[in-house]
Amino acid sequence: MKYCHISALVFCIFFLSLIVSIQARHHFHQKHRHSHSHSHKSSKTPHNFTFDVTKFGAIGDGITDDTESFKMAWDTACQTESQVNIIIVPKGFSFLIQPTIFTGPCHGYLVLKVDGTIMPPDGPDSWPKNNSRRLWLVFYRINGMSLEGSGLIDGRGHKWWELPCKPHRGPNGTTAPGPCDSPMAINFFMSSNLSVQELRVKDSPQIHFRFDACRSVHVESIHITAPRLSPNTDGIHIENSSDVRIYNTVISNGDDCVSIGTGCYDVDIKNITCGPGHGISIGSLGKYNTRACVSNITVRDSVIQMTDNGVRIKTWQGGSGSVSGITFSNIHMDNVRNPMIIDQFYCLNEGERCSNKTSAVVVSDILYTSIKGTYDIRNPPMSFACSDTVPCTNLTLSDIELLPDQGNMVLDPFCWNAYGDLRTLTIPPVFCLLDGFPQSILHNDIAHCSRDS
Numbered sequence: 001m002k003y004c005h006i007s008a009l010v011f012c013i014f015f016l017s018l019i020v021s022i023q024a025r026h027h028f029h030q031k032h033r034h035s036h037s038h039s040h041k042s043s044k045t046p047h048n049f050t051f052d053v054t055k056f057g058a059i060g061d062g063i064t065d066d067t068e069s070f071k072m073a074w075d076t077a078c079q080t081e082s083q084v085n086i087i088i089v090p091k092g093f094s095f096l097i098q099p100t101i102f103t104g105p106c107h108g109y110l111v112l113k114v115d116g117t118i119m120p121p122d123g124p125d126s127w128p129k130n131n132s133r134r135l136w137l138v139f140y141r142i143n144g145m146s147l148e149g150s151g152l153i154d155g156r157g158h159k160w161w162e163l164p165c166k167p168h169r170g171p172n173g174t175t176a177p178g179p180c181d182s183p184m185a186i187n188f189f190m191s192s193n194l195s196v197q198e199l200r201v202k203d204s205p206q207i208h209f210r211f212d213a214c215r216s217v218h219v220e221s222i223h224i225t226a227p228r229l230s231p232n233t234d235g236i237h238i239e240n241s242s243d244v245r246i247y248n249t250v251i252s253n254g255d256d257c258v259s260i261g262t263g264c265y266d267v268d269i270k271n272i273t274c275g276p277g278h279g280i281s282i283g284s285l286g287k288y289n290t291r292a293c294v295s296n297i298t299v300r301d302s303v304i305q306m307t308d309n310g311v312r313i314k315t316w317q318g319g320s321g322s323v324s325g326i327t328f329s330n331i332h333m334d335n336v337r338n339p340m341i342i343d344q345f346y347c348l349n350e351g352e353r354c355s356n357k358t359s360a361v362v363v364s365d366i367l368y369t370s371i372k373g374t375y376d377i378r379n380p381p382m383s384f385a386c387s388d389t390v391p392c393t394n395l396t397l398s399d400i401e402l403l404p405d406q407g408n409m410v411l412d413p414f415c416w417n418a419y420g421d422l423r424t425l426t427i428p429p430v431f432c433l434l435d436g437f438p439q440s441i442l443h444n445d446i447a448h449c450s451r452d453s
Contacts, residue, residue, distance in 0.1 A: 047083035051076060052090060060093025060116060067098040078106035089151060091115040099131045099183065104142040114149035114199060120183070123159030133181035139188045146195040155185045155204035157230060166231045182206040192216050202226060207234045211241050219246040228276040230254035242266045256281045262292035272302040279309035282326065284346050286319015286361040293449030296325045305334035312338070314346040318357035322449045324365045333373030335405040340368055344387045360387035369398040374405040382413035382430060391438045395420030401427045
């Protein structure tokens with residue numbers, strides 16, 4: 001009987017141990033399955049989690065479709081309740097990603113750390129038939145995200161640029177009819193508190209970065225490249241966005257280095273190296289008789305080299321609204337064809353749409369200060385071509401020194417219906433600005449734009 005009691009006691013201990021062991025393993029597997037073996041708490045920051053896309057099945061051989069693995073990593077990180085969630089795209093791999101929308105809002109701040117290479121399908125023939133040809137990577141409704149890393153986003157745009165409909169730029173170039181949509185590489189839409197830094201991005205089929213309906217955007221130390229003749233490959237395009245800072249960035253491409261569309265205000269662009277390409281542009285604005293509002297834009301401490309334009313404001317005939325409170329400061333021009341240009345007759349050879357109209361986007365309060373360097377003598381170094389019916393007003397020039405890169409100086413900057421003044425003497429001299437303020441727009445209501453416009 002004594003031995004029976006001992007045996008029963010041993011059995012009970014063994015049974016309890018077994019239950020504890022099973023529960024522990026069950027708890028481990030539940031936690032393991034929930035995290036996909038993806039995360040560990042950082043030794044420095046206990047509220048950070050990391051999610052390596054290869055742990056979600058991404059192969060990274062440049063051939064296998066890794067889209068679903070990226071989506072799983074994104075969704076898991078987005079739904080994890082921690083302060084910071086870091087998605088790792090590791091070095092040494094090339095990941096093929098189909099056109100995809102990464103959606104929020106997410107529980108914590110997201111970091112997409114790209115140390116490897118990300119690329120889309122190779123050209124129009126490889127693009128998924130049922131997917132939009134306008135977009136590739138879309139980040140939608142994100143509040144708090146950083147896109148960063150030492151890697152490369154390769155847009156593989158060469159086959160898109162050679163579509164028959166594209167504007168070929170050789171002397172015998174032609175443009176054929178047909179579908180011409182090409183995807184923009186990276187799109188942020190209706191998002192806020194965004195940071196993009198340190199990445200290399202190249203050869204987008206169309207625009208490289210687009211920020212639409214975003215606020216609090218910080219772009220820092222990125223490098224964007226595409227061939228000089230690649231069509232519509234803007235570096236960074238912003239639209240309907242505010243509190244945007246673009247700093248310490250190098251952009252060379254086939255279109256605008258930075259383009260600013262309607263609905264933008266409080267934009268600061270500093271220490272940009274731009275060129276070749278089409279320069280830094282506000283616009284085009286007012287196309288198809290639309291209303292456009294842009295204000296409080298600063299471009300400063302930058303270099304623009306071997307571009308078609310330097311700093312440009314371009315609007316279509318027939319638009320309404322205003323561009324105001326613009327400062328171009330401390331900019332060095334190196335062999336730029338049109339260093340300083342306002343073009344209120346912007347047109348892409350679209351027949352009747354290019355005819356003069358009685359309305360225009362009002363351009364006012366534009367300051368050019370400390371703009372120096374060289375220009376291509378095929379065009380005047382300064383051109384202010386303003387609407388016949390809605391003049392440009394309060395253009396201010398200070399400390400302008402522009403000399404020909406080769407040949408003789410063009411002594412006649414061009415002005416048309418442009419009102420402003422000179423704070424200092426300019427090189428070359430500017431005599432064509434009109435004094436005062438035109439009576440024709442003193443009571444022009446279309447000039448007024450609120451930030452809710």
